[in-house]
Structures are given as structure tokens and as C-alpha cells.
Amino acid sequence: MPQAQTVQLRRSRGPWPFITWRVFQGLDQDLIVWRSRHHRKRLPIRPRGVSARPPINLLRCLWMPAELNWWIGVVFALGSLCFLIGSLLSLSPPVSMRFGLATADLNAIFFIGSIPFTTAAYLQLLQAANSGSIESLRQRPRERLPAGRLRAEPARFHWFGWKPADIGWLSCALQFPGTLLFNINTFNGMRAGLGWTQQEVLIWIPDVLGSVLFLLSGALAFMEAGHAYWSWKPGHLSWWVTLINLIGCIGFMLAAINGTILPSTHAQADASLSLVYTAVGAMGFLIGSLLMLPESLIPS
Numbered sequence: 001m002p003q004a005q006t007v008q009l010r011r012s013r014g015p016w017p018f019i020t021w022r023v024f025q026g027l028d029q030d031l032i033v034w035r036s037r038h039h040r041k042r043l044p045i046r047p048r049g050v051s052a053r054p055p056i057n058l059l060r061c062l063w064m065p066a067e068l069n070w071w072i073g074v075v076f077a078l079g080s081l082c083f084l085i086g087s088l089l090s091l092s093p094p095v096s097m098r099f100g101l102a103t104a105d106l107n108a109i110f111f112i113g114s115i116p117f118t119t120a121a122y123l124q125l126l127q128a129a130n131s132g133s134i135e136s137l138r139q140r141p142r143e144r145l146p147a148g149r150l151r152a153e154p155a156r157f158h159w160f161g162w163k164p165a166d167i168g169w170l171s172c173a174l175q176f177p178g179t180l181l182f183n184i185n186t187f188n189g190m191r192a193g194l195g196w197t198q199q200e201v202l203i204w205i206p207d208v209l210g211s212v213l214f215l216l217s218g219a220l221a222f223m224e225a226g227h228a229y230w231s232w233k234p235g236h237l238s239w240w241v242t243l244i245n246l247i248g249c250i251g252f253m254l255a256a257i258n259g260t261i262l263p264s265t266h267a268q269a270d271a272s273l274s275l276v277y278t279a280v281g282a283m284g285f286l287i288g289s290l291l292m293l294p295e296s297l298i299p300s
Contacts, residue, residue: 007032008025015227018224021036033045038238040127040128042069043296045300070293073290073291075120076289077286080117086106111190114187115183118182121172121178122176125161125169128171128173174217178217182206185207211249221246222245241288242288251278251283255276256274
């Protein structure tokens with residue numbers, strides 16, 4: 001039976017105005033580490049003073065259907081793979097022709113890939129909305145976990161939540177509507193015969209707005225993992241996950257910039273470069289998503 005205990009805050013830090021790292025001290029004088037990303041995703045934390053990681057069976061991360069993090073990583077990876085395949089095939093017309101794929105088929109691959117993106121983004125938002133508040137660590141009974149952690153359960157279930165002061169929730173809340181805009185962008189990309197105004201409003205503007213939201217979300221996630229606006233923590237897997245995802249967000253942003261529709265030709269400003277950056281963005285999200293699988297096992 002979990003026992004309530006009084007804890008006192010000893011230290012805290014994070015990128016202003018957010019707090020992403022706290023150290024509490026319990027009545028037993030043990031120091032308890034709280035990290036925003038680890039609390040939100042229920043990730044393992046390496047005990048203080050322990051430098052070596054215990055041996056981990058990484059094959060376990062290939063099949064962990066009971067873990068929501070596993071589903072988020074796998075579904076994000078699926079969407080990323082579709083975007084990567086669509087980009088590479090679009091950049092290689094001979095290969096596309098060999099497989100009998102027309103432009104409409106390639107555009108459909110992007111739309112199919114946008115659906116797992118939206119699904120995973122919502123699962124991540126749902127996870128953040130129900131992670132429990134920092135206040136509950138002090139006021140509610142809680143479970144003491146290995147490695148000096150505390151886990152707080154939310155008072156009730158939330159479908160979306162509202163935690164604008166929580167950097168993790170805010171990152172997820174920005175990314176989810178960004179994926180919805182990509183749904184609109186890629187769906188309209190399958191429509192033929194659109195004029196310049198229609199392409200701008202239905203394809204390019206949702207692409208740019210979605211990319212901006214992704215970039216903001218990726219930057220907040222990176223700051224959350226590093227507890228600062230900029231950090232260098234190559235020994236932490238979560239830092240690599242968020243850094244590589246941020247690179248992917250930059251790739252999508254550059255793809256949108258180069259994908260603007262010119263009124264004179266009704267074509268993209270630089271279609272090839274836009275596809276290259278889309279491939280970079282997809283590769284970043286694919287690698288970052290796959291790294292989320294061992295992140296659930298490896299203490300950091």
C-alpha cells in the first residue's frame with residue numbers, strides 16, 4: 001500500500017519560465033530526482049552517484065505492447081518511414097516508374113504517412129495530459145519507485161488536458177495540431193487541377209503552419225530533456241532523442257520554405273530541394289522514434 005510522505009524541494013532548474021528538473025528530500029533524508037520528461041513518460045532514472053548502466057536486454061524494446069511509449073515510438077516510426085519512402089521515390093522518377101507509381105500514388109504515400117503521425121502525436125498528448133501534476137507529489141499518496149523516484153497518478157482522466165505551464169504538455173499540445181495541418185496538406189496534395197490560390201491555401205499554408213508548430217514543439221522537447229535552452233548531454237539517450245527529432249523538425253521547416261508555390265508557374269519554388277529536406281525531416285523523426293524504444297529501458 002503506497003504511503004504518503006512529506007518531501008521538501010531542495011533544488012530546481014530549467015529553461016525559464018519552465019522547471020524541468022527538481023530534487024526533493026524525504027523524511028528519510030533520501031534525495032529524490034524529478035525530471036519533467038521522465039515523469040511524463042515514466043522513464044527509468046539512473047540512481048544518483050551511479051555512473052555505470054546496468055546490463056539491459058535491448059531485444060526487449062522490440063516488443064513492449066504494454067508500454068505507451070513503445071506504441072508512440074512505433075507509430076511515429078511508421079509515419080516517418082512513409083514520408084521517407086515518398087520523398088526518395090519522388091526524387092527518383094526512374095525507380096518510381098519501375099514500380100508503376102505515378103505522382104498521385106506518391107502523394108498518397110505522404111497522406112498515408114500523415115495518419116500515423118497524428119495518431120502518435122495524440123497518444124503523446126494523452127500521455128502528457130495524464131502524467132499527474134508536480135503538486136500531487138507533495139499532497140497525494142504516491143508510490144516509491146527504484147532509483148529514488150516518485151510517481152504521481154492524475155486525479156482523473158483527461159482527453160487533452162490543460163497544462164500551459166508544463167513544458168512537456170505544451171510541446172505535445174503544439175505538435176498535435178501540427179500533424180492535423182499535415183493531414184490537410186497531404187490530403188490536398190493528392191488533388192489534381194488546383195489553381196495557384198488553392199494550392200497556396202490548401203497545400204502550402206497548412207504545410208508552413210504545421211512545420212512551425214513542429215519546430216516549436218521540437219525546441220521545447222529539446223529544452224525539456226536538457227533542462228536549458230541549449231545543452232550538451234551526449235551521455236543521455238533522451239537528449240539524443242529530442243536533438244534528432246529537432247533536426248527532423250528543422251528539415252520539415254526547410255522543406256516547407258522551399259515548397260512555396262510560384263504564381264508564375266503554379267509549381268514549387270524548388271521541388272527537389274523541398275523533397276530532400278522532407279527526407280531529412282523524415283529520417284530525423286524515424287531515428288528519434290526508434291530511439292524512444294530503448295529509452296523506456298535504459299536509465300539515464
